[in-house]
Amino acid sequence: xxxxxxxxxDETAAALVEDSTILSNVISSQIDLHASFGGxxxxxxxxxxxxxxxxxxxxxxxxAHRKPSDVEGIAVSARYGLIxxxxxxxSAAKSLAYALKVPLVGTHHIxxxxxxxxxxxxxxxxxxxxxxxxxxxxxxxYVKDLCQYxxxxxxxxxxxxxxxxxxxxxLNIGFPGGPAIDRLSLRGSRTxxxxxxxxxxxxxxDFSFSGLKTCVVNMFRGRxxxxxxxxxxxxxxxxxxxxxxxxxxxxxAERKGVAAISVTGGVSSNRRLRESFRETCGRLxxxxxxxxxxxxxDNAAMVAAAGAARLERGEVSGLDLNAVPTAPLESAR
Amino acid sequence: xxxxxxxxxxxxxxxxxVDDDRLLADYAWEARDNSLQRxxxxxxxxxxxxxxxxxxxDGLAVGIGPGSWTGAKVGVTVAKTLAYVAxxxxxxxxxxxxxxxxxxxxxxxxxxxxxxxxxxxYAAFYRSREKGLVRKGDFYVGDIKGLAAAVKEPTLFLGKxxxxxxxxxxxxxxxxxxxxxxxDSPSGCVFAWIALPRFRKGNTDDALSLAPLYLxxxxxxxxxxxxxxxxxx
Numbered sequence: 001x002x003x004x005x006x007x008x009x010d011e012t013a014a015a016l017v018e019d020s021t022i023l024s025n026v027i028s029s030q031i032d033l034h035a036s037f038g039g040x041x042x043x044x045x046x047x048x049x050x051x052x053x054x055x056x057x058x059x060x061x062x063x064a065h066r067k068p069s070d071v072e073g074i075a076v077s078a079r080y081g082l083i084x085x086x087x088x089x090x091s092a093a094k095s096l097a098y099a100l101k102v103p104l105v106g107t108h109h110i111x112x113x114x115x116x117x118x119x120x121x122x123x124x125x126x127x128x129x130x131x132x133x134x135x136x137x138x139x140x141x142y143v144k145d146l147c148q149y150x151x152x153x154x155x156x157x158x159x160x161x162x163x164x165x166x167x168x169x170x171l172n173i174g175f176p177g178g179p180a181i182d183r184l185s186l187r188g189s190r191t192x193x194x195x196x197x198x199x200x201x202x203x204x205x206d207f208s209f210s211g212l213k214t215c216v217v218n219m220f221r222g223r224x225x226x227x228x229x230x231x232x233x234x235x236x237x238x239x240x241x242x243x244x245x246x247x248x249x250x251x252x253a254e255r256k257g258v259a260a261i262s263v264t265g266g267v268s269s270n271r272r273l274r275e276s277f278r279e280t281c282g283r284l285x286x287x288x289x290x291x292x293x294x295x296x297x298d299n300a301a302m303v304a305a306a307g308a309a310r311l312e313r314g315e316v317s318g319l320d321l322n323a324v325p326t327a328p329l330e331s332a333r
Numbered sequence: 334x335x336x337x338x339x340x341x342x343x344x345x346x347x348x349x350x351v352d353d354d355r356l357l358a359d360y361a362w363e364a365r366d367n368s369l370q371r372x373x374x375x376x377x378x379x380x381x382x383x384x385x386x387x388x389x390x391d392g393l394a395v396g397i398g399p400g401s402w403t404g405a406k407v408g409v410t411v412a413k414t415l416a417y418v419a420x421x422x423x424x425x426x427x428x429x430x431x432x433x434x435x436x437x438x439x440x441x442x443x444x445x446x447x448x449x450x451x452x453x454x455y456a457a458f459y460r461s462r463e464k465g466l467v468r469k470g471d472f473y474v475g476d477i478k479g480l481a482a483a484v485k486e487p488t489l490f491l492g493k494x495x496x497x498x499x500x501x502x503x504x505x506x507x508x509x510x511x512x513x514x515x516x517d518s519p520s521g522c523v524f525a526w527i528a529l530p531r532f533r534k535g536n537t538d539d540a541l542s543l544a545p546l547y548l549x550x551x552x553x554x555x556x557x558x559x560x561x562x563x564x565x566x
Binding site: 053092095096098099100322 | 414552
């Protein structure tokens with residue numbers, strides 16, 4: 001039984017996972033707190049983590065009816081995220097590993113997201129291509145085997161979820177932007193506005209969303225919000241992003257000759273993105289896997305799953321484990 | 334009573350292990366980039382040198398600030414997690430009380446100072462009483478002149494910022510101001526000793542809700558507050 005801890009951005013999370021079974025998955029979200037700022041404020045986030053971390057860990061044990069002494073290992077998101085936030089989870093994880101005398105492993109935040117669909121669907125084939133896309137990153141990863149990665153594409157500027165947030169802020173329709181745009185787009189036309197599909201014809205598997213964002217801003221700048229056809233703008237903007245994400249993921253799958261794609265991270269909650277992946281993959285005879293709904297945004301069950309795989313490979317971190325805000329996604333040795 | 338005390342909110346990170354009045358082991362290291370990452374390892378070292386296992390201590394005392402925000406967060410997080418998982422009582426103590434504690438045998442008013450950045454200080458006034466130190470009024474955050482304006486009686490200023498601002502304080506307050514020794518950064522065992530009477534009385538803190546004492550909002554929070562107040566008026 002592995003305890004996972006995740007505090008890399010604005011969710012304080014702890015979870016217990018035993019042999020691919022999620023025993024508990026506790027998430028304390030700060031989203032309402034940050035909504036008043038229109039985005040995540042690092043100092044506010046890290047203070048909230050300190051307040052929440054103890055309750056969240058206790059709840060992970062209590063809701064699973066398990067005791068801390070049952071834990072066999074501690075996994076924590078230690079790399080990639082806000083430094084002030086990461087350091088809270090890492091400090092708690094080291095204290096737990098020390099007091100319980102169990103091994104500790106620090107994992108990469110994105111590796112956690114890669115494990116979310118694997119934990120959700122243990123039958124998922126390997127190798128596969130993983131599109132992981134959130135407010136903090138947008139990445140195409142070839143998953144050769146558990147903990148064996150090759151990065152095929154990355155965003156050159158904004159993450160896809162970040163583009164959603166910024167456009168939602170511009171349109172003044174709320175934070176976080178993804179769900180707000182998803183909701184509005186249901187009433188709009190995907191073809192109402194002709195927006196660019198950045199880098200879609202490019203051989204590179206990298207992404208760029210800042211030009212698309214600027215295009216939308218320039219198109220509607222200076223107009224009163226109540227004069228904007230908001231559902232049409234939302235649907236057209238969302239369609240541009242979805243089309244780029246789907247097209248690049250399919251290119252990556254084709255290049256590697258894999259039969260399965262996983263789509264993970266907060267943006268995998270987007271209804272249109274999932275619909276489009278299902279349609280296209282179905283047509284091409286590819287399998288597509290999404291995480292369980294509670295494993296799409298940041299959570300600690302995915303961290304526990306990634307940590308369990310690392311611990312099984314004999315990888316253990318020292319009690320001087322450090323939080324590192326930017327770090328490459330590394331394969332197991 | 335065996336108490337493990339530590340503080341990572343000050344410019345020097347400190348850990349001390351005491352058994353009632355007796356010091357069993359202590360350790361201090363300069364707070365620099367990545368120095369916080371060693372806190373758990375160093376706690377283990379101090380416990381080993383003191384010959385005490387984590388299971389056998391009677392309580393944890395931790396510095397909650399004011400001081401380094403990140404340092405206080407790490408210290409409080411480590412303390413609350415250890416307290417929860419090892420089932421130990423916990424006491425938080427402020428950096429200002431720890432500074433004042435070292436001069437508690439003085440009859441004059443005590444004013445410990447901690448650097449708050451941007452030429453500001455965190456401060457508070459304490460008076461030594463039979464039952465221990467008693468804080469008078471609220472904590473202070475602001476510049477040194479504002480602090481001097483609040484002083485109306487003989488006061489012993491403590492802490493490094495007191496020495497850096499010695500000239501200003503002496504000029505503003507004349508003979509009312511006196512100064513402690515410059516090297517008065519409190520060690521981990523001071524936090525343990527401050528908490529000792531509270532452990533004896535069972536007057537401890539709740540581990541899960543324990544939070545650092547920041548005394549300042551983040552810049553974004555301060556701006557938001559200003560905006561909201563502006564909208565109201």
